[in-house]
Amino acid sequence: MTRYQHLATLLAERIEQGLYRHGEKLPSVRSLSQEHGVSISTVQQAYQTLETMRLITPQPRSGYFVAQRKAQPPVPPMTRPVQRPVEITQWDQVLDMLVAHSDSSIVPLSKSTPDVETPSLKPLWRELSRVVQHNLQTVLGYDLLAGQRVLREQIARLMLDSGSVVTADDIIITSGCHNSMSLALMAVCKPGDIVAVESPCYYGSMQMLRGMGVKVIEIPTDPET
Structure with missing residues (x-):
């Protein structure tokens, strides 16, 4: 495991344990660099990893903040399809x-496409x-x-x-x-x-x-x- 991966794992565990609360500002890149004895680029890579995991969000000129948790939908029940070979219909x-x-008034929630504007x-x-x-x-x-x-x-x-x-x-x-x-x-x-x-x-x-x-x-x- 690289240094930035180790640091990202450590910070992720702190977030999961509630040591960093949702919406709370995380330590600056420089302070984390001094605290853990790593380079600034290592901290930046760790923060980028957490951002990819959607655990933190960047705020321009303000730093990084713990992302808000979204409410999880209820777990759907087990499917019960017909247990025999069938032709594909519908x-x-x-x-x-x-x-x-093609209808611009419909939001295609089924598409797994990224937001091209995301940092x-x-x-x-x-x-x-x-x-x-x-x-x-x-x-x-x-x-x-x-x-x-x-x-x-x-x-x-x-x-x-x-x-x-x-x-x-x-x-x-x-x-x-x-x-x-x-x-x-x-x-x-x-x-x-x-x-x-x-x-x-x-x-x-x-x-x-x-x-x-x-x-x-x-x-x-x-x-x-």
């Missing part, structure tokens, strides 16, 4: 929902800007079919740290998890096969399975287990 309802996304994303925007400025040809050009080799090599190294022995040639970079799932299912499924899915399931996955001509059997899910 497609008209999905289409109606997709059409509704925690600023380092990412700066890095993206730097990459575009210095690697324009790479950004606009085509890459290998399996994805950028340097990226695949780095992923292989990270997997090796967790005990998985793979090489860059064993890894394929896709456009997202949906694309990855589609490639994996096409490699092992054929029309008429039965695929187990959790219930409820993401409609995009159901759309993909429906297009492949497979049936599904719903597996009950429990929010606590």
Whole structure:
């Protein structure tokens, strides 16, 4: 564990234990640096980690404050779907929902998209800007079919740290998890096969399975287990 991670963990524990109350101002970067004998950049990284965890919020020219806790909604009950293979239906309802996304008067709460104005994303925007400025040809050009080799090599190294022995040639970079799932299912499924899915399931996955001509059997899910 790095120094900033250790400091972030320590501060997170203090927040959870109530030593820093919600809405309370946290110690300044300089004072924490002196208290723990670490550099200012280490404290800044620790605070950025806590901000990403939504435990603290920055206030311009005021410092960092403990974020307010939001009330947790009640835990939903365990699902009880029909325990037999079925064809995917209710497609008209999905289409109606997709059409509704184009209505500007509707707030799409189902989308997991970040607020581009949040301060925690600023380092990412700066890095993206730097990459575009210095690697324009790479950004606009085509890459290998399996994805950028340097990226695949780095992923292989990270997997090796967790005990998985793979090489860059064993890894394929896709456009997202949906694309990855589609490639994996096409490699092992054929029309008429039965695929187990959790219930409820993401409609995009159901759309993909429906297009492949497979049936599904719903597996009950429990929010606590």
